[in-house]
Amino acid sequence: MWWESGVRARAEAGTWAVFAELPKLLAAAVRLSWRADRGRTLLVGIATVGSGVLASFGLLATRQVLVQLFEGGPTPQRVTAALPALAALAAVTGLRAGLGIATGYAQNGLTPRVDREVERSLFEVTTAVRLDAFDADAFADDMERASRGTHSAAGLVQGAMNMLAGLAGVLAVTAAVIVIHPLLLLALLVATVPNAWASLRAGHHRYQTFIAGSVRRRRLWLLHRLMAERDSATELRSYDLRRFLLDQYDRVMGAETDIQLALARRVTTTTSVGSVIGGLATVGVYILLGVLLLRGQIPIAAAATCVIAVQTAQRSLTTVTLQIDNIYTEGRHFGDYTGFMERAAQYLPAARDERPAPDTLRRIDVRSVALAYPDRDTPAVDDVTLTVRAGQTVAFVGENGSGKTTLASMIAGLRTPDAGAVEWNGRPLTDWEPAALHARIAVVTQEYHKWPFTAATNIAIGDAAAEPSQPRIETAAARAAAHDMITELPHGYETLLDRTFANGQDLSGGQWQRITAARGFLRTADLLIMDEPSSALDPRAEDALFQAIRDRQGRLTTVLITHRLANVRHADRIYVMHHGRIEEQGTHDELMAAGGRYSELFRLQAAGYLA
Numbered sequence: 095m096w097w098e099s100g101v102r103a104r105a106e107a108g109t110w111a112v113f114a115e116l117p118k119l120l121a122a123a124v125r126l127s128w129r130a131d132r133g134r135t136l137l138v139g140i141a142t143v144g145s146g147v148l149a150s151f152g153l154l155a156t157r158q159v160l161v162q163l164f165e166g167g168p169t170p171q172r173v174t175a176a177l178p179a180l181a182a183l184a185a186v187t188g189l190r191a192g193l194g195i196a197t198g199y200a201q202n203g204l205t206p207r208v209d210r211e212v213e214r215s216l217f218e219v220t221t222a223v224r225l226d227a228f229d230a231d232a233f234a235d236d237m238e239r240a241s242r243g244t245h246s247a248a249g250l251v252q253g254a255m256n257m258l259a260g261l262a263g264v265l266a267v268t269a270a271v272i273v274i275h276p277l278l279l280l281a282l283l284v285a286t287v288p289n290a291w292a293s294l295r296a297g298h299h300r301y302q303t304f305i306a307g308s309v310r311r312r313r314l315w316l317l318h319r320l321m322a323e324r325d326s327a328t329e330l331r332s333y334d335l336r337r338f339l340l341d342q343y344d345r346v347m348g349a350e351t352d353i354q355l356a357l358a359r360r361v362t363t364t365t366s367v368g369s370v371i372g373g374l375a376t377v378g379v380y381i382l383l384g385v386l387l388l389r390g391q392i393p394i395a396a397a398a399t400c401v402i403a404v405q406t407a408q409r410s411l412t413t414v415t416l417q418i419d420n421i422y423t424e425g426r427h428f429g430d431y432t433g434f435m436e437r438a439a440q441y442l443p444a445a446r447d448e449r450p451a452p453d454t455l456r457r458i459d460v461r462s463v464a465l466a467y468p469d470r471d472t473p474a475v476d477d478v479t480l481t482v483r484a485g486q487t488v489a490f491v492g493e494n495g496s497g498k499t500t501l502a503s504m505i506a507g508l509r510t511p512d513a514g515a516v517e518w519n520g521r522p523l524t525d526w527e528p529a530a531l532h533a534r535i536a537v538v539t540q541e542y543h544k545w546p547f548t549a550a551t552n553i554a555i556g557d558a559a560a561e562p563s564q565p566r567i568e569t570a571a572a573r574a575a576a577h578d579m580i581t582e583l584p585h586g587y588e589t590l591l592d593r594t595f596a597n598g599q600d601l602s603g604g605q606w607q608r609i610t611a612a613r614g615f616l617r618t619a620d621l622l623i624m625d626e627p628s629s630a631l632d633p634r635a636e637d638a639l640f641q642a643i644r645d646r647q648g649r650l651t652t653v654l655i656t657h658r659l660a661n662v663r664h665a666d667r668i669y670v671m672h673h674g675r676i677e678e679q680g681t682h683d684e685l686m687a688a689g690g691r692y693s694e695l696f697r698l699q700a701a702g703y704l705a
């Protein structure tokens with residue numbers, strides 16, 4: 095599954111590939127953090143470097159303390175001599191602890207800021223891309239992956255910072271060891287590398303096992319849902335599926351447990367091998383130190399400091415290796431996000447703010463427009479030309495798939511034609527300022543969305559910029575035959591229309607459709623486009639809705655799409671579409687007299703009632 099792509103990439107990548115990618119990922123993390131909060135990023139950077147430098151000083155101070163303690167002479171005298179170095183060590187330790195607190199404070203503040211920065215940028219793009227982006231191959235998938243990627247941003251930044259802190263620790267110890275005795279550097283490497291290698295290998299095993307169990311985990315997840323969700327609860331009981339599902343769970347979970355145990359054995363073996371090699375290497379280092387001591391090549395204090403250095407370096411390296419896997423997987427997901435942001439840019443409308451706002455609608459001219467959806471051989475709309483004058487009600491009718499919705503969406507400015515143009519008062523729609531243009535057009539779509547807000551807000555979003563008053567909302571609801579239905583809800587207009595929240599309610603299909611129509615009526619839009627607004631309405635609600643549409647006639651412009659042909663009799667002009675083209679046009683009487691497709695469809699529908 096795509097949401098496992100980061101883990102899959104890690105499972106398939108060799109160690110060198112992971113290392114090769116790290117600098118790029120670290121740079122991305124630092125850039126991201128910088129964009130989210132410069133102050134905190136600087137603080138973490140300074141604290142990390144400072145902590146590393148202090149770690150070096152700490153080791154040197156430790157050596158100094160040991161030098162004084164191992165000197166000849168009475169103990170009180172030696173302790174007194176060691177006091178300045180001890181004080182320095184205490185100061186360094188205190189300062190490092192302070193820097194640790196500062197880093198923690200800065201990192202905690204960074205995480206939500208990075209989350210917000212990344213998510214906000216994503217939503218800026220997803221809400222602005224043109225509608226045709228959603229027709230493009232894999233765009234929706236791409237967007238979902240990007241959304242997963244936003245959650246990885248904070249993880250990437252945290253991981254990068256922790257890793258840099260670990261690296262600073264390793265470098266600090268290395269620097270101190272070189273100052274004490276260059277040969278000890280070799281000892282340090284020998285004692286730390288085997289464990290680091292084992293830790294990376296164990297991580298690799300874990301990722302491989304995780305990926306191999308992808309299908310099994312999906313099945314488990316499905317079983318969880320089937321056994322514990324409301325949707326399946328009724329059939330589970332009526333067919334007595336309890337034992338059947340529990341057996342399936344036992345089987346899948348049994349396999350999962352075996353695999354986890356096998357993984358535990360593999361990981362233990364790898365880490366044990368690493369520990370044994372690391373342990374032997376450490377013994378070797380101690381022998382080397384002993385030989386150097388016996389030959390008088392290093393003082394005893396330096397040897398003891400080296401022992402401490404080895405332990406410190408091992409701890410820091412463990413942090414580094416743990417973070418490498420983390421950064422790599424999170425970085426992969428974050429790559430989905432950055433990739434999407436680059437690809438989505440081609441769908442963003444051009445920023446041409448100098449465009450004028452359109453004036454009150456006088457006429458709409460559709461000039462030879464055509465539009466083909468991606469991967470479709472035939473155009474959905476093909477060479478359509480028509481004119482709608484202000485105050486007219488025009489209807490698009492025709493069989494399923496004939497291109498009515500596509501044509502209406504081009505008139506609404508939601509889709510751009512591949513050829514031809516739609517003009518508002520003689521100028522192409524693209525010449526007008528988009529927000530001002532959309533403010534003059536209201537669209538009631540066939541595939542309306544059930545917004546998870548209150549009934550009042552569901553209508554109010556028809557004119558969100560104006561924050562409509564309650565009386566305006568109720569007037570719009572009344573025109574769509576929704577007012578009485580809403581007042582009967584448990585909390586009236588304040589009823590939350592989402593079952594997933596406490597006290598939330600759901601509505602029937604027809605009730606939702608009334609609310610959607612009310613949203614369209616809320617604004618006195620110059621142009622109202624209604625696409626199948628009555629498909630789920632009962633006869634009384636349908637009659638009220640079409641009465642409200644007729645009320646606009648002569649004053650405001652309406653484009654109506656419907657299969658209920660009785661409702662288009664009053665339209666000033668009816669366009670009959672077939673295979674993307676206008677096949678007939680005229681008033682109801684003209685089309686009936688012509689005896690073409692419209693009259694055939696009308697008679698067919700009327701026959702059902704007459705019979």
Ligand SMILES: Nc1ncnc2c1ncn2[C@@H]1O[C@H](COP(=O)(O)OP(=O)(O)OP(=O)(O)O)[C@@H](O)[C@H]1O
Binds near residue numbers: 467468500540
């Ligand atoms: N997003 C899309 N991607 C690909 N093809 C599409 C898309 N939307 C519509 N189509 C195709 O374009 C053609 C016209 O569709 P459109 O929705 O405009 O028809 P319609 O006349 O409104 O149909 P209906 O009466 O069923 O609502 C159809 O062949 C349809 O399959």
